[in-house]
Amino acid sequence: MIGGGYVGLVSGACFAEFGVEVAVVETHPGRLESLRQGRIPIYEPGLDTLVAANIAAGRLSFGDDIREAVAGAEAVFIAVGTPPRNGDGHADLTYVFAAAEQVAQALSGYAVIVTKSTVPVGTSRRIAEIVRHARPDLEFDVASNPEFLREGSAIADFMRPDRVVIGTDVTQDGGSERAQEVMRRLYRPLYLIEAPILFTSLESSELIKYAANSFLAMKISFINEMADLCERVGGDVHDVARGIGLDGRIGRKFLHAGPGYGGSCFPKDTLALMRIAQEAGASSRLVEATVQVNDARKASMGARIMSACGGSVRGKTIAVLGLTFKPETDDMRDAPSIPIVHRLVENGAAVRVYDPVGMEAARASMPERVTYCADALDAARDADALILVTEWNAFRAIAPARLRDLMRGRIVIDLRNVYDPAAMAAAGLDYSSIGRPSRG
Ligand code: NAD
Numbered sequence: 001m002i003g004g005g006y007v008g009l010v011s012g013a014c015f016a017e018f019g020v021e022v023a024v025v026e027t028h029p030g031r032l033e034s035l036r037q038g039r040i041p042i043y044e045p046g047l048d049t050l051v052a053a054n055i056a057a058g059r060l061s062f063g064d065d066i067r068e069a070v071a072g073a074e075a076v077f078i079a080v081g082t083p084p085r086n087g088d089g090h091a092d093l094t095y096v097f098a099a100a101e102q103v104a105q106a107l108s109g110y111a112v113i114v115t116k117s118t119v120p121v122g123t124s125r126r127i128a129e130i131v132r133h134a135r136p137d138l139e140f141d142v143a144s145n146p147e148f149l150r151e152g153s154a155i156a157d158f159m160r161p162d163r164v165v166i167g168t169d170v171t172q173d174g175g176s177e178r179a180q181e182v183m184r185r186l187y188r189p190l191y192l193i194e195a196p197i198l199f200t201s202l203e204s205s206e207l208i209k210y211a212a213n214s215f216l217a218m219k220i221s222f223i224n225e226m227a228d229l230c231e232r233v234g235g236d237v238h239d240v241a242r243g244i245g246l247d248g249r250i251g252r253k254f255l256h257a258g259p260g261y262g263g264s265c266f267p268k269d270t271l272a273l274m275r276i277a278q279e280a281g282a283s284s285r286l287v288e289a290t291v292q293v294n295d296a297r298k299a300s301m302g303a304r305i306m307s308a309c310g311g312s313v314r315g316k317t318i319a320v321l322g323l324t325f326k327p328e329t330d331d332m333r334d335a336p337s338i339p340i341v342h343r344l345v346e347n348g349a350a351v352r353v354y355d356p357v358g359m360e361a362a363r364a365s366m367p368e369r370v371t372y373c374a375d376a377l378d379a380a381r382d383a384d385a386l387i388l389v390t391e392w393n394a395f396r397a398i399a400p401a402r403l404r405d406l407m408r409g410r411i412v413i414d415l416r417n418v419y420d421p422a423a424m425a426a427a428g429l430d431y432s433s434i435g436r437p438s439r440g
Contacts, residue, residue: 001077002069002099004031004062006042006154006264006331007116007147008079013047014158016054018189023069024062035062043330043357046155067106074182076103077145078127079116082268089271091120100127104134112179114143118209118269120276124167124202141179143168144202146209151263152328163196167205210276213269214287219254220261221293227257227435237435238417257434259340259389259415260297262325264333267294298336301415302343308413308432309385314348317408319383321376322390322416323366324358332361336415337389342367354379356392377406384409391416400427 001012004026016022026032031041038055040048054060063069070076080095096117103113113131115124128142144167149157166183168176180199187197200208227237237257245252261267270291277284306313325335332338337353344351345367354373355362363372373379376395380386380403388395396418403412404427412424414433421438424431432438 001025001079002066002103003078003080003095003117004028004035004041005079005081006044006151007149008077009035009040009042009051010044010047010149010154010158011077011079011116011147013050013054013060014155015186016057016060017050017159018186020059020186022054022060023073024060025064025066025069026062027064032062032064043328044151044154045328050155066102070103070106070111071108073107073111075112075114075143075186076107077114077116078103079147082117082119082272084268084271088275089268090275091118091268091272093119093123093126096123096127097130100130101134104131104138107135107138107140110139110178112141112143112182114145114183115206116145116147118146118213118265118272119144119206120210120272121203121206121280123206125169128169141169141172141176142202143179143183144205145183146205148209148212151331152326160193161190161195163198164190165198165200165205165208167200167202170201207276210269210273213265214273214290216254217261217266217270217294218286218290220256220258220266221290221297223255223257224260224297224434225293230435234437235435236437240435257417259301259336259434260294262298262334262336262338264325264331267291267334270294298339301336301340302347305340305344305385305387305413306347308411308430312347313344313385315350316348316384317350317352317382318344319373319379319386319407320344320351320353321355321379321386321388321395322358322392323353323355323362324390327390327392330357330361332358332365335362335365335390337362338365340387340389341370345369352379352381352383355390356394358390377402380406382406382408385411385413387413387415388418389415391418400424400429404428 001008001024004024012022012024034041078099080099082091085092124142124144164187168179170176226240230237241255244250245255270287273287274284323337341351352371352373354376359372400423410430412429412431417433
């Protein structure tokens with residue numbers, strides 16, 4: 001497994017749990033050092049126990065020596081980052097191609113080189129070219145096996161996926177059968193639980209990942225627009241989401257209105273899909289609109305908060321609960337909290353923040369002048385307004401009366417609709433949420 005980040009580490013530990021011998025190669029000195037000491041460098045529920053059990057069983061190891069790691073391997077997964085390339089939205093494939101080159105140099109016999117990173121259509125074929133060029137003598141196949149796990153429930157997602165997608169080079173005579181056979185054996189435990197395993201061409205497989213993420217992003221932008229409409233015309237976006245979501249053709253998931261999507265995948269994958277379409281001369285207007293709606297939404301949250309605070313936050317103390325892009329992760333990449341907190345600080349607010357696990361990770365993207373608090377109630381103390389940005393479970397249980405007693409002001413802005421408007425109003429709080437009437 002090349003890359004020991006969110007995807008590489010979880011996939012590696014899960015394959016090891018399936019009984020496969022896994023060697024993870026990680027080049028980041030800090031990450032590797034902590035893995036070697038048995039510490040997990042990211043926050044993912046259950047991962048520490050899974051990793052420890054599989055190290056103890058001798059099936060999982062970490063190192064930076066790629067030759068050692070791939071010796072005797074039947075499959076080598078590339079699970080390195082594919083961040084957006086500076087400025088233009090293309091996926092940056094530098095790490096993927098460097099890894100392919102290193103794998104080519106290190107292999108001593110047949111292996112399937114599998115792309116687990118999210119990569120544009122055509123990348124697996126380019127990997128094949130790189131390997132062929134570096135090692136004309138080497139027997140190998142390439143495969144595309146995009147990962148659909150979600151941070152925060154990554155282990156369950158990997159162990160009980162809705163589907164596994166495996167793309168192979170179907171244009172190559174017989175070549176893909178050998179690769180398919182290796183992949184089929186790797187995922188055998190999932191056959192037993194009847195997870196659908198879909199064999200496709202390399203191109204379809206690569207596209208499936210971008211199409212899936214773009215579709216989910218589109219659902220979020222759609223319900224966010226419906227939330228705005230509810231606010232204008234007097235509706236409740238919860239009822240609308242439930243009313244449409246119970247239609248099996250639409251589905252209930254991913255219809256939660258909020259401050260706009262963030263994270264390490266949706267923003268970059270939607271942009272990358274637009275670029276892929278553009279280069280292919282195809283239209284991607286729905287995805288473009290999805291991105292525009294989301295960008296505007298994230299940018300508008302600051303104004304929404306200012307207006308809820310009476311037009312200005314200057315000199316006010318604002319508590320912000322939740323910083324990570326979603327609960328149960330420490331991932332701060334593209335989190336909606338970032339533009340919100342910056343906007344508040346720029347406009348003269350004193351901002352007190354709290355996140356259950358993301359405080360360390362948040363420091364790099366937060367403005368200097370924020371106060372990091374010990375817990376949610378500490379953040380709320382003497383605040384003029386409180387904003388819930390990420391819906392960690394710990395925040396759901398806070399009693400409205402407790403907030404009222406601790407806060408100096410009465411304003412509560414709930415960007416995730418977790419609180420009951422009637423209970424907030426009953427406690428005397430001036431509560432607003434997304435796409436719902438403020439008094440329930
Ligand atoms: P990440 O940044 O957490 O991890 C990548 C790791 O690879 C880093 O630790 C980096 O040091 C290491 N690395 C880079 N080059 C290396 C090399 N040559 N040898 C060894 N290690 C190397 O990224 P991530 O979140 O795990 O994402 C990886 C890929 O998976 C991306 O393409 C992403 O789009 C995709 N993906 C991510 C998620 C998610 O939820 N994070 C879900 C599905 C797919």
